[in-house]
Amino acid sequence: MDVQQRLDALREHHRNAVIHLAERVRNDPDFLAVVIIGSVAKGIAREDSDIDCYIVAKDEVFAERRERDDLFFNEREGCNYPGGYYDGKIVNYDFIKAAAEKGSEPTRASFEGGFVPFTRISGLGELVDTIAVYPEHQRERNFADFYAQVALYGGYFAKRALALDNTYLLMHSVSQVALFAGRLILAYNRILFPCHKSLKHALEKAPAKPDDYMKLHDEMLMNPTKETIDAFMKCIRTFHDWGIDSKKTVSRFVENNEWNWLEGEPPLSDR
Numbered sequence: 001m002d003v004q005q006r007l008d009a010l011r012e013h014h015r016n017a018v019i020h021l022a023e024r025v026r027n028d029p030d031f032l033a034v035v036i037i038g039s040v041a042k043g044i045a046r047e048d049s050d051i052d053c054y055i056v057a058k059d060e061v062f063a064e065r066r067e068r069d070d071l072f073f074n075e076r077e078g079c080n081y082p083g084g085y086y087d088g089k090i091v092n093y094d095f096i097k098a099a100a101e102k103g104s105e106p107t108r109a110s111f112e113g114g115f116v117p118f119t120r121i122s123g124l125g126e127l128v129d130t131i132a133v134y135p136e137h138q139r140e141r142n143f144a145d146f147y148a149q150v151a152l153y154g155g156y157f158a159k160r161a162l163a164l165d166n167t168y169l170l171m172h173s174v175s176q177v178a179l180f181a182g183r184l185i186l187a188y189n190r191i192l193f194p195c196h197k198s199l200k201h202a203l204e205k206a207p208a209k210p211d212d213y214m215k216l217h218d219e220m221l222m223n224p225t226k227e228t229i230d231a232f233m234k235c236i237r238t239f240h241d242w243g244i245d246s247k248k249t250v251s252r253f254v255e256n257n258e259w260n261w262l263e264g265e266p267p268l269s270d271r
Helices: 003-008 012-026 038-042 059-067 093-102 105-110 124-128 136-164 167-188 199-205 213-222 226-237 246-258
Strands: 031-037 051-057 072-075 086-092 115-119
Touching: 003 012, 003 115, 012 031, 012 051, 012 115, 031 038, 031 093, 031 124, 038 051, 051 059, 051 093, 059 086, 059 093, 086 093, 093 124, 115 124, 136 167, 136 226, 136 246, 167 199, 167 213, 167 226, 199 213, 213 226
Parallel strands: 051 086
Antiparallel strands: 031 051, 031 115, 072 086
16 A cells, blocks of 8 residues: 555544654654554554654764664654554664664564655655565574573573572563563564564464463463473473474573673673
8 A cells, every 4th residue: 555545544533643743754854754653554553542653863863862862752742632642763764774684573573564654765665664574584593592592491590490489580580481482483473573562462363383372371470380381391392393402402592691792792681
């Protein structure tokens, strides 16, 4: 569908809010484009859903705003309906190009259904259409990397936490098991990982997964015992050959968790 068809498909109050934002960006020389994303773009919005968006700024404007930690766009003006507001992020064109080339799965997923109601950048709409695709070239590597996380957090750390009565380690370990088992199921189905908030919903929709996966998932998280953890681990282990021998999972875990600073800045949690 072209942009006008996308607009016509929206509820009237959402369409009016999108048009208002597009005109505002058009009249501000600091900005180059607006990309509508989220539930409104996907066609699954509620009556009171907000308008999620990326606003593309000129490079110098983006750099200046980034310097002063001012990349969040949150306003109600123009969203003239109960509960309405704009929930956006200020980016530059390089961000959009990088998202298409090497974006993380949550970033790629954020562009699902996205459309461009206004732009000064030629070809931006076509570029946006290429972003929300599963990175097939990483799939086999993801299988091995994610399974190593499940194997170590569920097979070692969670069990040590139970033995030591270490509640923090137990909660961390089972949440990591749930996360990376979920990543395995999404990767198996070639579904992008959206974010932690939407992970369970994405898993519920995934067509191929172990029998009773969601039941075992919830039982482990609500009552993490050796039995519930083992049952969940078994359903993942026997569902598919994840491409890594159990003897190699420790080395893979060490590379991804303990040595992740070798090729770049360490993640925030380890900095």
